[in-house]
Structure formats: C-alpha cells, structure tokens
Amino acid sequence: MYQLSNGEIARMNSAEGNMAITTPVTLQVVSNIQPFGNQAAGGPTRYRCMVSDSELTAIAVLPSHLASLIEEAKISRYTVIKITKGNVSKKARPGEAPMAFIIILEAEVLGTLEEKIGAPQKAPTGATSAPAQQQQQQQQPVQPPQQQNQPSFAQHQPSQQQQAYANTFMNRVEDTKPSFSAGAQAPVHRGAAPPVHPIRDLNPYHNKWTIRARVTQKSPIKTWNKPSSQGRLFSVNLLDESGEIRATTFTQQVDALYPLFEVGKVYYISNAQVKMARQQFSNVNNQYELTFDGNTSIEQCVDAVDMPQEHFDFIPLASLAKFEKGNVVDVLCVVQQADGVSEITAKSTERKMVKRDLVLVDRSGFQVRATLWGQEAQAFDGHNEPVVAFKGIRVGDFGGRSLSLPSLGTITVNPDIPEAHALRGWYDNEGRGAQFQSFGGEAGGGAPSQARFEAQLKTMAQVRDENLGLSDPVYFNLKGTIVFVRNTALAYPSCPSAECNKKVIEDNSGRWACEKCARSYDTPDYRYIFSVSVSDETGQNWLQCFDEVGRQLFGCTAREMVELQAADEPAYQQRLNEATFKEFQFRCRAKSDMFNETTRVRISIVSMRPVDYAAESKRLARLIESYA
Structure with a gap:
C-alpha cells in the first residue's frame, strides 16, 4: 500500500499565492485522464485529471513532454505518482475560495491500484477560511486580489516617461496575452528581493546571476522539421533599466515554460545559458542571448514599480550606411509615401507573399524605402503621412540601403512619445517641402560610394580596441599601406573545375586528385591565398588575401606567379617588392x-581599390574642421 502526502492539497489551497513544488509529493490519480488544448490545429498534446492526497482532490495538468506516460498507459486512473517538480497556481471562480491547480513538470510512476486510497473530497468552494482571509487582508495594500491577473506595473502610478509609452505598449500586451489557463503562471517570489544583475553586463563568462526584467514581446511556439533534426521553440524579449536581451526555449522545456510568461509582467530569472546572439533571428540590439533549460528559475516579481515598459534606440536614417545588411535597428520616421498592397512569389519557395512599400523620411535629410509583409502590410494605413516607430526593422542593401520589417519586428503608428511629437511638428512646419537625399547607386556588389566608405571607415587602433569580429562577423573599411607580403606560400593547387576550386593532392602517378569532384587531372590550377601586413598611422594588422585580390595586387594569375617563381626567382622577388x-x-x-x-x-x-586622393583630401579637411 502506498502512503500519500496527506494534507498536501489543503496546504496548497491555503498557501499564499502561487508556489513551486521542490520536495517530492505523492498523489493518486482519481479520475479518467482527458486531453485538452487545440491538438486538432497542431497544438501540443496535454492532459488533465483529478489527483488526491487521500483527503482532498485538485486538478492536475500533465504537459506534452509527459504525454508518453499516458499514451503508454503508465499513468491511468488510480495510478500513484511522485511529483518531484512542478508549479501550483490558484484558480478561483467569483465568490469562491481559490483552489490549487497543479502543473506537473517531472513525476515518477510508483504503481497503479484497483481503487482509490481513502475517501477524498472536493475542496470546499464556499467563503474563504479565516486564516486565508487574514492573509488576503494583510496582502491587500500591496496587491488587491481582484487585480492579480493584471500586469503588475498597472498597479502603480507610472512615471511621465512610462506614461508616454503606455498606450502603445498596453495595446501590444492585449494582443499577445497567452491563451493558456489563468492557473498556468510562474510562482510569485517571496521574501527579500535578491541582488539583481543588469542585462547589459551579461556575458558567457559569468554564470552566477539573477536578472529582474519585464517581458516586452513573446513569440508563438514555432516548429521546425529538418532531415537532421526537429523540434519546437519560442522566444521572449526581456527588458530592464540597462538594456534588452532575447531569450529562447527549445523543445523539451517549451510546454513547461511557455505558460509562465506573460507580456507586460516582471520576473526574476536565473540559471540560464548566455550565448552569442544569432542576429538573424533577433530584433534586439544585444550581442548575447539567453537559452532557458531545465535548471532555469523563473519567479514573478509583483513589486517592480520603476521597471521600464518599452525601449527604443532610435537611429537617424542618415546613419544606415554604418550598418551591414542583416542588422536590426529602431527608427522613427514619417511615412512620406505608401504604395498599395501587392503580391509577389518567392523564388526559393514559390510561396505567394503580400507586401507594401513605404518611403520613410526623417530630420537627418535622408529617405529610404521600407517594406511591410503579410498582415502588417494589409493592415497598415498610410493616409495623412503618419509618424511610425519601427522596432527591430532589418537593414537591406537594395538601392544602396533599404529596410524590411521581419516577423519579430514591430511597428507603432503615431506613438504617444515626445520624440514622435517633435518629429510631427518638424515635418508639418519644414519637412513636407524639404528635399531628401537617398542611398541610391550602391545596389549590388560594386564598390561602395565615398560617403558610405567614410561612414564605415576604421583605423587599425579602432579594429583592435573595438574587438571587431570577436562575436559576430563584421564588415568595415580600412585605408592603409601594404608594408610586407608573406611569401611562404602565395597560392595553392586547386581543382580546374570552375564550380569547385577545392585543393587537389598529387598522387603516386603524378596526377592531381580532387576529393570533392572524385576526379583526377593532369595539371592543377592555382589560386591565391596569402597574408599581407598593412599599416596606418595608428598601428598594423595582418590581412588575408584571396584570388581576386591577389590578381589585382600582382597584376597576374596565381599560376603565372608560381611559374615565375620556378623559372626566375629574382623576377619573382621583384614582383613582390613592387606590390x-x-x-x-x-x-x-x-x-x-x-x-x-x-x-x-x-x-x-x-575588395580593394586605389586611394582617391582628391576625395581623401576633402575628408581630412572636414575632419580638421570638426576639431576647430
């Protein structure tokens, strides 16, 4: 006979707010197990049932990662289980006392009996008991019970800056509230507030931290299915006073953690992995991102008075030249022109896509074309030249520079913020009749214009001090002098096939074999690969060169250089000296x-090109004037 945890459900019912199950609790399933949720639409398979501690009963939910225990009949009616990890939330109907709602995250099956243990009763649904009423009255000044389901920041008087964002942020909160049961919530943090670490200081080399952050965006659960792997994920954007970061949860923890987050609420989070950010999947400007796993701790914070609600890091359109294709930025602009909705067919997938093109301008004197997709394109109203705030819009290089709103990005029309009001006043008084500069003439793979070259120009000292490329690949420009060519090996024998260019190896018969093409050749081709030492007024660095750069530098092919070295060493050295x-x-x-x-x-x-000394002289003159 199994011993159940007598009195445990009564303790859960009388506990103050939500709680986490951290010590084992033994309960018995006393009802048939029913699936619920939207499985027909591809949603996760979850189950619910009644469980008993031999005295009282409560509703329990088993998420999809435990579904196999039910489908394999390891858990059924009258099964005794030991819950080793879970969450307990409160669910109440009007006029009734809150009842425990158990979300089982980890459980051990002890055995299945022929009947239930004891004579458990449903928890009383009348008025709240005296101790519980006393606890609620003590909590009343901090958080009134009738407001427990509201975002915590709505219970405090916001600052003037917070109020400026309130309308747009709360609209997004209403649009992205989760569809899960109200009982599926993160446990509330009790006791003294722990020391918190600012988001901007998170890095992979420091793993003992706790952050306090507001959820500003929550994605739906996404599924991928590749030949090599399959799974699911969702992500949330987290914001504190210091910055913003993206956090992602993958397959095994999706069902357990997805219900815990609600847009607008504040949480204490610890024990997550800090990794380099994959910027192609993010709409926040942070070189790192978080990954939640089974050890991650998430607790709701109910007294976050001064936490920011939303964060923009607006850049002027003129500075888009400094950003590479694929970067995400925040911009605040006036929609000078809005085209109608059109439909295109993607070449890669042959899927039809709906889009709308906009022409954006701002006070920097530049204009740029931006594209909205799908539902955003259909819903957008561009009449009366509205002011729009884009968060996480992606930079492209079509027509020199362009913008495109990805699925993770957001657009707010006529936001109620001071910057938008100032931009509206400028455009109505001056901007509507102004002439704007475009980023034209830089499309494709040609050389960048002088203006764009200067915008991304770095010195050797800046390359070193800014650790360019340490986290993500970075493109930039340099102006310098080649002072040495490392000539230990200028070229490698390559496959003659134009589609291959892989290195070939000479076999015992004197032929050259290519492993990729599975063919052998009488003679190889040659391609440049070497390094040069480049210096400027601030320092020196080694730069790696490939075939096209080598042809431009030496004025001949790699094969000709290899043959020249074999036939005439002095002439070969002279060619190096000339470079x-x-x-x-x-x-x-x-x-x-x-x-x-x-x-x-x-x-x-x-790529490289000779210095345009006329343009360079003008750049230096402007630089001198800036210090005058």
Whole structure:
C-alpha cells in the first residue's frame, strides 16, 4: 500500500499565492485522464485529471513532454505518482475560495491500484477560511486580489516617461496575452528581493546571476522539421533599466515554460545559458542571448514599480550606411509615401507573399524605402503621412540601403512619445517641402560610394580596441599601406573545375586528385591565398588575401606567379617588392575562429581599390574642421 502526502492539497489551497513544488509529493490519480488544448490545429498534446492526497482532490495538468506516460498507459486512473517538480497556481471562480491547480513538470510512476486510497473530497468552494482571509487582508495594500491577473506595473502610478509609452505598449500586451489557463503562471517570489544583475553586463563568462526584467514581446511556439533534426521553440524579449536581451526555449522545456510568461509582467530569472546572439533571428540590439533549460528559475516579481515598459534606440536614417545588411535597428520616421498592397512569389519557395512599400523620411535629410509583409502590410494605413516607430526593422542593401520589417519586428503608428511629437511638428512646419537625399547607386556588389566608405571607415587602433569580429562577423573599411607580403606560400593547387576550386593532392602517378569532384587531372590550377601586413598611422594588422585580390595586387594569375617563381626567382622577388609600400582602400571582413582551442579573429580583404586622393583630401579637411 502506498502512503500519500496527506494534507498536501489543503496546504496548497491555503498557501499564499502561487508556489513551486521542490520536495517530492505523492498523489493518486482519481479520475479518467482527458486531453485538452487545440491538438486538432497542431497544438501540443496535454492532459488533465483529478489527483488526491487521500483527503482532498485538485486538478492536475500533465504537459506534452509527459504525454508518453499516458499514451503508454503508465499513468491511468488510480495510478500513484511522485511529483518531484512542478508549479501550483490558484484558480478561483467569483465568490469562491481559490483552489490549487497543479502543473506537473517531472513525476515518477510508483504503481497503479484497483481503487482509490481513502475517501477524498472536493475542496470546499464556499467563503474563504479565516486564516486565508487574514492573509488576503494583510496582502491587500500591496496587491488587491481582484487585480492579480493584471500586469503588475498597472498597479502603480507610472512615471511621465512610462506614461508616454503606455498606450502603445498596453495595446501590444492585449494582443499577445497567452491563451493558456489563468492557473498556468510562474510562482510569485517571496521574501527579500535578491541582488539583481543588469542585462547589459551579461556575458558567457559569468554564470552566477539573477536578472529582474519585464517581458516586452513573446513569440508563438514555432516548429521546425529538418532531415537532421526537429523540434519546437519560442522566444521572449526581456527588458530592464540597462538594456534588452532575447531569450529562447527549445523543445523539451517549451510546454513547461511557455505558460509562465506573460507580456507586460516582471520576473526574476536565473540559471540560464548566455550565448552569442544569432542576429538573424533577433530584433534586439544585444550581442548575447539567453537559452532557458531545465535548471532555469523563473519567479514573478509583483513589486517592480520603476521597471521600464518599452525601449527604443532610435537611429537617424542618415546613419544606415554604418550598418551591414542583416542588422536590426529602431527608427522613427514619417511615412512620406505608401504604395498599395501587392503580391509577389518567392523564388526559393514559390510561396505567394503580400507586401507594401513605404518611403520613410526623417530630420537627418535622408529617405529610404521600407517594406511591410503579410498582415502588417494589409493592415497598415498610410493616409495623412503618419509618424511610425519601427522596432527591430532589418537593414537591406537594395538601392544602396533599404529596410524590411521581419516577423519579430514591430511597428507603432503615431506613438504617444515626445520624440514622435517633435518629429510631427518638424515635418508639418519644414519637412513636407524639404528635399531628401537617398542611398541610391550602391545596389549590388560594386564598390561602395565615398560617403558610405567614410561612414564605415576604421583605423587599425579602432579594429583592435573595438574587438571587431570577436562575436559576430563584421564588415568595415580600412585605408592603409601594404608594408610586407608573406611569401611562404602565395597560392595553392586547386581543382580546374570552375564550380569547385577545392585543393587537389598529387598522387603516386603524378596526377592531381580532387576529393570533392572524385576526379583526377593532369595539371592543377592555382589560386591565391596569402597574408599581407598593412599599416596606418595608428598601428598594423595582418590581412588575408584571396584570388581576386591577389590578381589585382600582382597584376597576374596565381599560376603565372608560381611559374615565375620556378623559372626566375629574382623576377619573382621583384614582383613582390613592387606590390609593397602602396596605399589602398580596403573592404574587410573580421570573423572569429578556433585555432588550437583558442579563439582568434581573422581579417580578410573582400575588395580593394586605389586611394582617391582628391576625395581623401576633402575628408581630412572636414575632419580638421570638426576639431576647430
């Protein structure tokens, strides 16, 4: 005979607010187990039932990661289970006392009996008991019970800055509230507030921290199915006074954690992994992101008075030249022109997509074309030249510079914030008749304009001090002089096939074999790969060169250089000497890689061109004037 945890459900019912199950609790399933949720529409498979401690009963939910225990008949009516991890929330109907609602996260099956243990009764549904009433009255000044389901920040008088964002932020809260039962909530933190760590200081090298952050955005659960893997995920954006970060939960923890987060509420979060951010999936400006796992602790904070509600980091349109394709930015603009909705077919998937193009302008004197997609494109109203705030809009290079709103980005029309009111006044008084500069003439893979080159120009000292490329690949420009060519090996034998270019190896028969093409050739082709030392007035760095750069630098193919070295060493050395002490403008890419278990940054030359000394003289003159 199994011993149930007598009195445990009564303790849950009388407990103050929500709670977490951290010590084992033994209960018995005393009803048939029923699936619930929207499985027909592809939602997760979850089950609910009544459980008993031999005295009282309560509703319990088993999320999808425990569904196999039910489907394999390991858990059925009269099964005794030991709950080792879970959450207890309160659910109440009007005029009734709150009742325990148990979400089982981890459980051990002890056995199945022929009948139920004891004579459990349903918890009383009348008026709240005297001790519970006393507890509620003590809590009344902090959080009135009738407001428990409201976001905690709504219970306090917001500051003037918070009030400015209130309308747009609360609209998004209403649009993104989860559809889960009200009982599925994170446990409320009790006791003294723990020391909190600012989001901006999170990094992979510090794992003992707790952050206090507001959920500003929550994605739906997404599913992927690839030949190599399959699974599900969801993400939330977290905001505190110091910054914003994206957090993602993957397959095994999705069902357990998704109901715990509600947009607008504040949480204490600890024991999550800090990783380098994948910017293509993010709409926040942070080099790191969080990953939640089974050890992550999440508790609701109900006394966060001064937590910000929303954060924008607006940039002027003129500065878009400083950002690479794929970066996400926040912009505040006036919609000068809004095209109608159109439909296109994606080349890769042949899927039809709806879009709407906008022309945006701002006080920096630039205009840029932006594209809305899907529902945002259909719902947008561009009449009367509205002011719009974009958060997490992605930078493109079509027509020099363009913008595109991804699914994770947001758009707010005529936001009630001081910056928007100022922009509206400027446009009505001056901007409507102004002439705006565009980013035209830079589409495709050609050389960047002088203005864009200067916007992304770095010195060797800046490359070193800013650790460019250490976290994510970064493109930038340099102006410097080649002072040395590392000539230990200028080229490698490559596959003659135009589609391959892989390195080939000479076999015992004197032929050159390509593993990728599974073919052998009489003679190989050659392609440049070498390094040059480049210096400017602030320092020196080694830059890696490939075939096109080598052809431009030496004025001949790699094969010709290899043949020249074999036939005439002095002429070969003379060709190397002619390539040094020449000044160029370089387009570079910095990217980190692992070498001997050490991370290092490798800088490669994407393209180069001779210095335009007339344009360079004007740039230096403007620089001198800026210090005058």
